[in-house]
Amino acid sequence: MRLSAHFISLVGIFLLGACFNSSGADAGPELPPCQAYCQVAVECEPGFFETRSECEADCQAEIEVAREDVSESCAASQSDLFACIGGLTSCEDYDAYWVEPVVEYPCFEEDERLYDSCE
Numbered sequence: 001m002r003l004s005a006h007f008i009s010l011v012g013i014f015l016l017g018a019c020f021n022s023s024g025a026d027a028g029p030e031l032p033p034c035q036a037y038c039q040v041a042v043e044c045e046p047g048f049f050e051t052r053s054e055c056e057a058d059c060q061a062e063i064e065v066a067r068e069d070v071s072e073s074c075a076a077s078q079s080d081l082f083a084c085i086g087g088l089t090s091c092e093d094y095d096a097y098w099v100e101p102v103v104e105y106p107c108f109e110e111d112e113r114l115y116d117s118c119e
Contacts, residue, residue, distance in 0.1 A: 031086065033059070033063075033079045033080070033082040033083040033086060034055075034056045034059035034060050034063070034082055035056060035086070036082070036083055036085075036086025036087060037055070037059055037082040037083070037085050037086040038052050038055035038056050038059060038086075039052070039086060040085060040086050040088055040091075040094055041055055041085070041094070042055060043091065044091035044094040044095070045094070059082055062078060062082075063075050063078050063079050063082070066078040066118060070117075070118050071117070071118075073117045074114070074117045074118035076117075077110070077113045077114040077116075077117040077118065078114055078118070080110050080113065080114075081107060081110040081111060081113075081114050083110075084106075084107040084110040085097060085106075085107055088106055088107070093106045094106075097111075
């Protein structure tokens, strides 16, 4: 069976596209939760944090507060939520998380686990 050059080109374009995130940068390996979160937060909400490193420090501090003041389970849930937000593929999804326009907004499940584990 011979595949046409057109079909092979389309498959190549599809596979190449799968390796890039919404900003066109190489997605590469999965980032740690705070790095992933801050990559999205800085892109989608410019000016909220002065720098990405400020965002990452704030993110790490929130996880540590959850660990020290509540529990390891709460810290893990906080980390999972940051990872989920960092995995969102558009600023529209990022905005939808913060606004919660529908019952099952982006990262809804991680948000619920955070609420349950940190009570």
